Amino acid sequence: MEVNSWVLWQFDVLILLMVVVCAVVALQLKDLVSSAITFGAYSFFMCILWTEMLAVDVAFTEAAVGAGVSTILFLGTALHVKRRAKD
Amino acid sequence: MANFLEAVLGQYNNWAFIILLMIGIYAMIAKNNLLKKVIGMAIFQSAIILFYVSVSLKKGATIPIIAHGHGHDHGAVAHAIDAASYANPLPHVLMLTAIVVGVATLGVALAIVQKVNRVYGTIEEDEILEKIKE
Numbered sequence: 001m002e003v004n005s006w007v008l009w010q011f012d013v014l015i016l017l018m019v020v021v022c023a024v025v026a027l028q029l030k031d032l033v034s035s036a037i038t039f040g041a042y043s044f045f046m047c048i049l050w051t052e053m054l055a056v057d058v059a060f061t062e063a064a065v066g067a068g069v070s071t072i073l074f075l076g077t078a079l080h081v082k083r084r085a086k087d
Numbered sequence: 088m089a090n091f092l093e094a095v096l097g098q099y100n101n102w103a104f105i106i107l108l109m110i111g112i113y114a115m116i117a118k119n120n121l122l123k124k125v126i127g128m129a130i131f132q133s134a135i136i137l138f139y140v141s142v143s144l145k146k147g148a149t150i151p152i153i154a155h156g157h158g159h160d161h162g163a164v165a166h167a168i169d170a171a172s173y174a175n176p177l178p179h180v181l182m183l184t185a186i187v188v189g190v191a192t193l194g195v196a197l198a199i200v201q202k203v204n205r206v207y208g209t210i211e212e213d214e215i216l217e218k219i220k221e
Binding site for chain 2 (some may be wrong): 009013016019020023024026027032035036039042043044046049050053054056057058061062064065066068069073074076077078080081082085086087
């Protein structure tokens, strides 16, 4: 049942569930700014997932670049355009 | 039956990879807002990265950093290295490049979204199509 031996597989499944939930919520929210922030949370959960999948170098790159830079890029764009999305 | 269930549920990394891939491609095709399409593209990218990092996992392995790798015996590592006890670092390095390239494409995509917004005054796809027809 286990993919990785030094963490519980329950923790693995919990993080994967949170990743999927954050992806769905980021796409369903009508407000683009909260959508961008939820996408930042998605990147942060991905970063935790890389850490417990033994890819520490990928994890800190994702934390700096994914959760940091791309959230700021999304926020900058969301504040420039009309904030309400139709879908 | 129990064996089958364990074989299906045991590969939960691959199931999460498939679900994220489908979420991303659905958003890129079906969403009306251009920013939502870009978010779908980013989710698609990180799903691919999840697949590659899953490949590098081994049972009973640790992070691919050799303890006491910088010994005092002039560069030669004194003890033998068991490769099976470290996760495979090659997919990690490949995906490091993919993350950086992904941010570059994200920046270009968001710049195009802002340019579209400046020209048409909206980033909703149907409104843009109507304004192109006029």
